[in-house]
Amino acid sequence: xxxxxxxxLGTTNSCVAVIDGGKPVVIPNAGGxxxxxxxxxxxxxxxxxxxxxxxxxxxTNARNTVSAxxxxxxxxxxxxxxxxxxxxxxxxxxxxxNDDPRVIIGGKTFTCAEIAGIILRxxxxxxxxxxxxxxxxxxxxxxxxxxxxxxQSTKDAGKIAxxxxxxxxxxxxxxxLAYGIGRExxxxxxxxxxxxxxxxxxxxxxxxxxxxxxxxxxxxxLGGEDFDRRLVDxxxxxxxxxxxxxxRGDAMALQRLKDAAEKAKCDLSSVQTTELNLPFIxxxxxxxxxxxLEIDRETLESLAADVVQRTTQCVEQCLADAELTKxxxxxxxxxxxxxxxxxxxxxxxxxxxxxxxxGVNPDEVVAIGACIQGSVLTSHEQDLLLLDVTxxxxxxxxxxxHFAELIHRxxxxxxxxxxxxxxxxxDQSAVKIRVLQGESDKAEDNDLLGExxxxxxxxxxxxxxxxxxxxxxxxxxxxxxxxxDLATNGEQSITVSARGTxxxxxxxxxxxxxxxxxxxxxx
Amino acid sequence: xxxxxxxxxxxxxxxxxxxxxxxxxxxEESEAVVDPGAIDTDLDIDVELQERILSFDRQLxxxxxxxxxxxxxxxxKTIKRAYFKLSKDFHPxxxxxxxxxxxxxxxxxxxxxxALAYELLMDPTTRxxxxxxxxxxxxxxxxxxxxxxxxxxAPHKLSxxxxxxxxRRQVKIPDEILFERKxxxxxxxxxxxxxxxxxxxxxxxxxxxxxxxxxPWTDDYKEAFGEVLANLAQMRAEKLIEQAxxxxxxxxxxxxxxxxxxxxxxxxxxxxxxxxxxELSMAGDDLEQAREYAERAVELEPEGAVYHLTxxxxxxxxxxxxxxxSVVQTARKLDPSNPExxxxxxxxxxRPGRSSGGMI
Ligand SMILES: Nc1ncnc2c1ncn2[C@@H]1O[C@H](COP(=O)(O)OP(=O)(O)OP(=O)(O)O)[C@@H](O)[C@H]1O
Ligand SMILES: [Mg+2]
Numbered sequence: 001x002x003x004x005x006x007x008x009l010g011t012t013n014s015c016v017a018v019i020d021g022g023k024p025v026v027i028p029n030a031g032g033x034x035x036x037x038x039x040x041x042x043x044x045x046x047x048x049x050x051x052x053x054x055x056x057x058x059x060t061n062a063r064n065t066v067s068a069x070x071x072x073x074x075x076x077x078x079x080x081x082x083x084x085x086x087x088x089x090x091x092x093x094x095x096x097x098n099d100d101p102r103v104i105i106g107g108k109t110f111t112c113a114e115i116a117g118i119i120l121r122x123x124x125x126x127x128x129x130x131x132x133x134x135x136x137x138x139x140x141x142x143x144x145x146x147x148x149x150x151x152q153s154t155k156d157a158g159k160i161a162x163x164x165x166x167x168x169x170x171x172x173x174x175x176x177l178a179y180g181i182g183r184e185x186x187x188x189x190x191x192x193x194x195x196x197x198x199x200x201x202x203x204x205x206x207x208x209x210x211x212x213x214x215x216x217x218x219x220x221x222l223g224g225e226d227f228d229r230r231l232v233d234x235x236x237x238x239x240x241x242x243x244x245x246x247x248r249g250d251a252m253a254l255q256r257l258k259d260a261a262e263k264a265k266c267d268l269s270s271v272q273t274t275e276l277n278l279p280f281i282x283x284x285x286x287x288x289x290x291x292x293l294e295i296d297r298e299t300l301e302s303l304a305a306d307v308v309q310r311t312t313q314c315v316e317q318c319l320a321d322a323e324l325t326k327x328x329x330x331x332x333x334x335x336x337x338x339x340x341x342x343x344x345x346x347x348x349x350x351x352x353x354x355x356x357x358x359g360v361n362p363d364e365v366v367a368i369g370a371c372i373q374g375s376v377l378t379s380h381e382q383d384l385l386l387l388d389v390t391x392x393x394x395x396x397x398x399x400x401x402h403f404a405e406l407i408h409r410x411x412x413x414x415x416x417x418x419x420x421x422x423x424x425x426x427d428q429s430a431v432k433i434r435v436l437q438g439e440s441d442k443a444e445d446n447d448l449l450g451e452x453x454x455x456x457x458x459x460x461x462x463x464x465x466x467x468x469x470x471x472x473x474x475x476x477x478x479x480x481x482x483x484x485d486l487a488t489n490g491e492q493s494i495t496v497s498a499r500g501t502x503x504x505x506x507x508x509x510x511x512x513x514x515x516x517x518x519x520x521x522x523x
Numbered sequence: 524x525x526x527x528x529x530x531x532x533x534x535x536x537x538x539x540x541x542x543x544x545x546x547x548x549x550x551e552e553s554e555a556v557v558d559p560g561a562i563d564t565d566l567d568i569d570v571e572l573q574e575r576i577l578s579f580d581r582q583l584x585x586x587x588x589x590x591x592x593x594x595x596x597x598x599x600k601t602i603k604r605a606y607f608k609l610s611k612d613f614h615p616x617x618x619x620x621x622x623x624x625x626x627x628x629x630x631x632x633x634x635x636x637x638a639l640a641y642e643l644l645m646d647p648t649t650r651x652x653x654x655x656x657x658x659x660x661x662x663x664x665x666x667x668x669x670x671x672x673x674x675x676x677a678p679h680k681l682s683x684x685x686x687x688x689x690x691r692r693q694v695k696i697p698d699e700i701l702f703e704r705k706x707x708x709x710x711x712x713x714x715x716x717x718x719x720x721x722x723x724x725x726x727x728x729x730x731x732x733x734x735x736x737x738x739p740w741t742d743d744y745k746e747a748f749g750e751v752l753a754n755l756a757q758m759r760a761e762k763l764i765e766q767a768x769x770x771x772x773x774x775x776x777x778x779x780x781x782x783x784x785x786x787x788x789x790x791x792x793x794x795x796x797x798x799x800x801x802e803l804s805m806a807g808d809d810l811e812q813a814r815e816y817a818e819r820a821v822e823l824e825p826e827g828a829v830y831h832l833t834x835x836x837x838x839x840x841x842x843x844x845x846x847x848x849s850v851v852q853t854a855r856k857l858d859p860s861n862p863e864x865x866x867x868x869x870x871x872x873x874r875p876g877r878s879s880g881g882m883i
Pocket of ligand 2 (some may be wrong): 366
């Protein structure tokens with residue numbers, strides 16, 4: 001049987017791992033890097049580039065280079081997040097036929113699942129190259145609080161990449177698995193995952209080879225990029241004050257600046273001051289201008305203090321959900337590149353009153369956990385069981401626009417819950433069941449996963465008929481909902497397949513199209 | 524189970540059902556029958572495990588602590604250990620991609636029940652309720668969950684109201700809990716009053732709904748709830764009417780009418796809603812319906828000139844010119860200076876032109 005790979009499909013970087021010789025190994029790409037930038041580009045001469053190759057030409061070809069597409073996947077075009085991304089992205093984002101955001105580069109339109117698929121295919125290649133055998137089975141990770149649509153789109157991306165996605169698991173959960181394997185003690189841990197684009201926090205309990213997720217929370221729009229943006233804004237202002245030139249309209253200058261800011265941010269994790277040097281950043285009647293700026297750690301920390309603050313609010317929420325207090329946490333694990341920042345480490349240490357656990361690599365631990373879960377599922381050699389939870393509450397809309405919750409967030413899957421509802425009008429012959437996911441009391445503020453109608457309810461005064469609605473999530477995370485009239489036993493049900501995702505035919509067509517492009521490999 | 528308000532939204536009833544305080548079944552329940560031929564040696568699952576799964580599946584109605592194999596007063600650490608151990612036997616992931624036939628379904632059922640037992644026993648509140656229910660004397664078998672009812676063999680179900688009644692008789696809620704519940708309900712109702720004042724019907728409904736969940740015994744709350752729902756329905760109807768009027772979109776007109784119907788249910792004696800419904804029906808060319816509404820509006824408010832006017836228009840379009848005339852006369856008496864009424868009067872005096880298609 002072929003092996004299962006684990007892929008951490010990150011906002012900024014992706015990473016692939018596999019169990020080799022009984023141990024999880026992170027697979028380096030042909031260039032020797034253990035992670036690849038989650039970037040895709042079409043070069044001036046029409047070549048398709050992924051990973052480092054795409055990143056290398058991003059500055060000179062900003063408009064045709066897609067980065068951070070994970071921030072768009074599975075969202076609606078009108079959502080705040082997509083609108084925010086549009087302001088920040090040098091590439092063009094347009095509305096797709098399913099109200100989904102799509103990306104135009106090199107004159108061609110791509111769905112977000114397609115972009116993710118291209119990156120996943122690259123990771124698949126990396127693994128095949130290393131193993132010298134074809135790979136199809138994969139476990140892919142997503143941020144813990146990704147909703148159903150985002151998860152299903154990620155699954156679609158896997159299919160586009162020619163992968164058979166055994167499971168989508170949560171990034172912090174994967175990290176906990178990687179940490180927990182082989183540990184015999186009973187303990188409670190907090191996984192704090194601050195990556196490029198998202199923040200996740202999970203509270204996990206270990207014992208007897210079981211990894212039980214107690215609660216999980218986070219923010220899909222909070223990550224290292226927010227730190228970069230703060231710094232970029234700061235530099236733009238400084239430059240304008242000094243030179244009287246606003247660089248905001250210049251895509252190439254902005255891209256250079258973004259790059260330099262990120263690099264400066266990373267440098268400041270190990271040194272106190274760093275210098276930014278961008279010659280010929282602008283031009284006006286007085287000749288070329290250069291950007292030369294010294295930045296110290298303190299400045300960066302004051303610019304980003306509130307971003308770090310926001311993460312601790314999520315941590316509070318998560319602890320409350322787990323019904324624990326912070327002193328009951330035995331270990332804190334840091335995941336994600338941004339946790340290398342001393343301010344972040346200090347904030348976490350101060351909050352929990354203990355130093356974070358060292359000894360896991362924050363860039364690799366998620367992919368490692370994913371491949372462990374792959375092997376746990378298929379080989380039965382590992383005596384390990386993951387009890388995962390559903391990250392968002394599920395329920396239906398009531399007639400007055402409220403959200404009636406059936407499955408509370410953080411319920412262990414598989415799970416099934418049922419409630420009895422009734423009609424609001426006399427002789428009402430049909431009820432519409434609108435399946436929602438989210439945490440708001442108001443139906444309209446939650447995500448609509450699907451809807452169906454239960455009809456043929458016999459005439460009766462309002463409030464009399466009893467409609468039992470049941471929700472079921474199976475071990476694979478598939479949600480099905482059914483409604484049954486208890487008087488007649490008439491039943492209607494759906495398996496929720498999120499709106500805006502691709503159907504099989506679309507996926508196949510995309511796959512055919514992609515076969516025409518063999519991507520150049522990392523040198 | 525963390526104390527999120529939406530969790531309580533559908534009322535404590537469901538909690539009680541889950542806690543085994545109430546059973547959805549009114550009558551006797553039948554013992555599940557085991558199929559002795561269910562053991563299958565061809566499957567990729569130990570025979571011994573098959574037997575365990577079958578026996579578990581057969582006895583899912585045992586009290587929760589027995590399901591987990593712990594003492595009734597076990598501490599949470601013991602409960603957790605037992606749950607972890609059982610999970611390693613019964614979680615579906617342990618059989619991923621294995622050929623296990625019918626056992627997939629059984630495992631799914633068994634694991635969900637174990638997880639539910641764990642969830643309920645780990646929560647001190649539900650746990651106390653469960654313990655009490657056993658003391659109350661109903662057989663431990665009544666620790667039955669709504670979700671465990673299989674389709675096809677649904678026994679007689681009690682309506683929610685009946686169930687509440689039964690519950691009130693059966694279970695004595697300790698005074699301190701009752702007191703606390705009523706206090707919360709009062710608080711919520713207080714906020715609802717403020718919200719109603721601000722005409723924030725959505726939020727008000729939400730608060731009262733919660734109040735009723737906490738205290739289903741006070742009828743005032745239910746009355747207020749009806750009132751708020753009526754306002755909500757009317758508000759939404761107004762919005763839809765606006766939409767319907769300027770899009771002349773048949774669908775939203777229909778929906779608006781549905782909503783108005785709803786509003787009427789809550790405020791049967793409000794002539795204004797009837798009048799709106801009449802106008803809307805007329806716009807949708809459903810004249811018979813429009814007539815009914817308009818007549819009711821006039822009946823409810825005989826002094827309403829505009830209502831008479833609308834009724835007259837409907838009657839005229841139905842070809843009942845004489846009746847229309849007498850109605851519009853009344854309208855003129857009530858409001859002599861209204862130009863629309865005068866216009867309607869003029870129209871009715873004119874002979875209908877041939878092209879207008881009216882009846883003679
Ligand atoms: N030494 C460092 N100091 C500060 N930040 C760093 C450092 N190294 C990397 N980062 C930041 O970490 C982020 C990338 O982290 P990571 O690769 O874990 O994210 P990701 O997995 O791609 O994203 P996500 O998990 O949010 O989808 C970038 O914003 C990067 O700038
Ligand atoms: Mg990550």
